[in-house]
């Protein structure tokens with residue numbers, strides 16, 4: 409399998425040398441899902457967003473904590489899985505947007521709970 413996000417794993421490790429092993433593993437596992445789906449994930453100087461998905465690109469903002477990055481990557485994968493929330497696709501309908509965000513949060517939570525994180529940890533990163 410092509411490892412399109414190999415550099416991003418390295419980037420995360422360099423930014424968070426003291427992150428718990430479980431956090432490094434979670435980020436790596438989420439990136440391997442992105443790899444499988446052909447999604448490119450990068451940590452970027454985003455303004456006004458914590459993270460976003462645009463076509464096959466996911467950007468995560470610099471300056472977040474390791475937990476927030478894990479959560480936001482799971483949330484953007486949620487948008488991908490749910491098929492809504494890609495910034496190109498967002499119509500101006502606020503109710504639709506809110507629904508997309510709610511669904512992405514639910515999917516993120518399921519992914520992270522499956523990796524063994526508690527409700528409390530996940531909520532603290534959201």
Ligand SMILES: [Zn+2]
Nearest residue numbers: 483493509512
């Ligand atoms: Zn979102």
